[in-house]
Amino acid sequence: MKALTWQGLEKVEVKSVPDPAIQQPTDAIVRVTSTAICGSDLHLYGVLAPYLHPDDVLGHEFMGIVEEVGSAVENLKPGDRVVVPFTISCGHCFACSKGLYSQCDTTRDHEQDNGAALFGYTSLYGRVPGGQAELVRVPHADFGPVKLPHELPDERFLYLSDILPTAWQGVEWAATPDGGTLAVLGLGPVGQLAIRSAHRQGVQRILAVDLVDERLALARASGAETVDVRDVDDVAQALRDLTDGHGPESVVDAVGMEAHGNPVAEKVIGATTRLPKPLARKAIETVGIDRLDALHTAIDAVQRGGTVSLSGVYGGMASPMPLMQMFDKGITMRMGQCHVQQWTDGLLAVALEDDDPMGLETLATHHVPLDEAADAYRMFQKKDDGCIKVVLKP
Ligand SMILES: NC(=O)c1ccc[n+]([C@@H]2O[C@H](COP(=O)([O-])OP(=O)(O)OC[C@H]3O[C@@H](n4cnc5c(N)ncnc54)[C@H](O)[C@@H]3O)[C@@H](O)[C@H]2O)c1
Ligand SMILES: [Zn+2]
Ligand SMILES: [Zn+2]
Incomplete structure (x- = not known):
């Protein structure tokens, strides 16, 4: 599959990488239909470069269609449309049971003593390949992904992954x-x-x-x-x-x-x-x-x-x-990092309101093919061409 990879300081490249596969019974594979570039990606692109490795797959704001589920994932089936929170949480540990999902004890790196694993945040947060890709392995899919109706454009829901909550x-x-x-x-x-x-x-x-x-x-x-x-x-x-x-x-x-x-x-x-x-x-x-x-x-x-x-x-x-x-x-x-799932139910209801009161559909100024992601990173970082938010389409 194709994915956006980090290659060096302020250098990213769309490359062919191996397709992800189910590794745990609680995993799912999602085929990405939309994925956004975030201000947090710019930290990895620039100032946090010393923590990255060539070929790290970036991206933590994504949604798509479930392609495959592990044997323990009962809430999803292939064909479901989902948006995936950027924080990876198990839903039942000490922290999750208090609603502190971005501190999930199951996914956080105890050795580094960091918070919950995050998609596309490389060795800093759990080494989980990100969502600026055609396919993503979603750990703890029995808890994380938010099921969506098949109506309405992706942009209504995409930001439930991160920036809206x-x-x-x-x-x-x-x-x-x-x-x-x-x-x-x-x-x-x-x-x-x-x-x-x-x-x-x-x-x-x-x-x-x-x-x-x-x-x-x-x-x-x-x-x-x-x-x-x-x-x-x-x-x-x-x-x-x-x-x-x-x-x-x-x-x-x-x-x-x-x-x-x-x-x-x-x-x-x-x-x-x-x-x-x-x-x-x-x-x-x-x-x-x-x-x-x-x-x-x-x-x-x-x-x-x-x-x-x-x-x-x-x-x-x-x-x-x-x-x-x-x-x-x-x-x-x-x-702190957002406890995404604390806010999901209320914000999904807002996203579904008829007149799109938060203007979610029109927030993105640029919609570009994943292949053009390297230019899009540059544009978003430099704020060229009136760029406020970029949505990539794999
Ligand atoms: N806590 C979380 O869970 C979480 C989640 C997503 C994003 N973030 C963070 O939120 C921040 C914003 O994200 P974004 O996607 O909107 O990024 P962005 O880079 O597009 O926005 C930052 C804005 O700050 C402006 N700015 C720079 N210096 C300023 C100053 N001195 N005074 C006022 N404005 C200034 C820039 O012009 C820019 O418009 C980033 O640090 C990102 O990492 C945090
Ligand atoms: Zn983000
Ligand atoms: Zn947990």
């Missing part, structure tokens, strides 16, 4: 009080769906921050007031100015470790990822790789006693944090 959880965890203001930093696909989730959750005032014209415009079209990073000296101050000097009660950081805004950090990180792998890994683990611009803005901007919710992924072990400010302001922080 991620955005929804980010907003829930930001816990904006009644009548309060939520700031969303970063207006990529996650930030856009965070704004739409916030409306759905009853948040009345949303301030949205980015530095890309079409992303700002799309946020405005969803009813947010925008702050353009390029127009202000100090984003946190701009957010305070818009909230009577107090700052928003809640902030979602939907940017993550590759934030723009600190040219020195960008150079250091760029140099780190080009070191020989063991040295680069050591540097990442001991020096910190994160560009913390958005996170520090969130902490600075949030109202005293408010909440910062991180949807954006951070990865450095020693990234400096303004603990004095965090403690003094008495802020609450929540973060």
